[in-house]
Amino acid sequence: GAGVSQTPSNKVTEKGKYVELRCDPISGHTALYWYRQSLGQGPEFLIYFQGTGAADDSGLPNDRFFAVRPEGSVSTLKIQRTERGDSAVYLCASSLGFPGSSYEQYFGPGTRLTVT
Amino acid sequence: KQEVTQIPAALSVPEGENLVLNCSFTDSAIYNLQWFRQDPGKGLTSLLLIQSSQREQTSGRLNASLDKSSGRSTLYIAASQPGDSATYLCAVCGNTDKLIFGTGTRLQVFP
Numbered sequence: 001g002a003g004v005s006q007t008p009s010n011k012v013t014e015k016g017k018y019v020e021l022r023c024d025p026i027s028g029h030t031a032l033y034w035y036r037q038s039l040g041q042g043p044e045f046l047i048y049f050q051g052t053g054a055a056d057d058s059g060l061p062n063d064r065f066f067a068v069r070p071e072g073s074v075s076t077l078k079i080q081r082t083e084r085g086d087s088a089v090y091l092c093a094s095s096l097g098f099p100g101s102s103y104e105q106y107f108g109p110g111t112r113l114t115v116t
Numbered sequence: 117k118q119e120v121t122q123i124p125a126a127l128s129v130p131e132g133e134n135l136v137l138n139c140s141f142t143d144s145a146i147y148n149l150q151w152f153r154q155d156p157g158k159g160l161t162s163l164l165l166i167q168s169s170q171r172e173q174t175s176g177r178l179n180a181s182l183d184k185s186s187g188r189s190t191l192y193i194a195a196s197q198p199g200d201s202a203t204y205l206c207a208v209c210g211n212t213d214k215l216i217f218g219t220g221t222r223l224q225v226f227p
Contacts, residue, residue, distance in 0.1 A: 031213070033214065033215075035215075040219070041219055042120070042205055042207070042217030042218050042219045042220055043160070043205075043207075043215070043217050044217070045214040045215065045216070048212075048213055048214055055213070056212060056213070056214060059214070091159060091160065093160075093215075097213060104148075104150065104162055104165045105150070105162070105209075105215060106162065107152075107159045107160040107161075107162070108159055109158060109159040110158075110159045112157075
């Protein structure tokens with residue numbers, strides 16, 4: 001079946017603009033995760049959804065970052081007033097998991113965000 | 117706070133060699149550990165998942181071991197090939213369900 005998909009694959013925006021990044025998880029996966037990967041680093045956790053609700057948003061760096069998953073499937077990561085430091089690859093993952101489980105996470109190809 | 121370290125940061129070997137990548141973590145209270153492969157400009161491909169109750173997992177030429185009590189995992193690659201060239205990431209999953217990643221080992225296998 002189809003894997004995790006993310007759109008756009010690349011996004012270039014000017015400092016101060018608003019951007020939305022979209023993630024389509026694997027069908028039937030209730031858990032959805034956003035991570036951010038800077039050059040030469042491992043991915044860092046941003047936010048985790050279980051169904052429609054954000055179970056853990058402790059990784060969001062500040063209040064310019066927000067994510068939603070209104071119907072428990074597709075998720076959108078929203079970044080307001082973008083800064084050059086927001087430039088990174090944003091990765092989405094999904095799993096069958098429920099809190100306390102240990103299911104495998106499957107990753108999408110990522111969105112490369114460049115803020116000029 | 118969980119911290120994950122991978123050694124070496126980079127490795128270059130001739131084709132055919134067997135090699136070992138190391139991963140260590142500071143908090144042994146994990147649910148599982150995953151090894152991923154990442155090709156340049158691409159997303160992550162899951163290679164192996166080891167549950168906390170397991171000692172090792174094998175897939176083809178790959179074998180991953182887990183010693184939870186000492187906070188260590190190794191990824192063994194047998195008979196390396198140029199197509200194995202990539203960055204290898206390990207990540208641990210604790211009771212918060214999020215993955216904590218190391219910074220990766222960049223592997224180059226030359227013909």
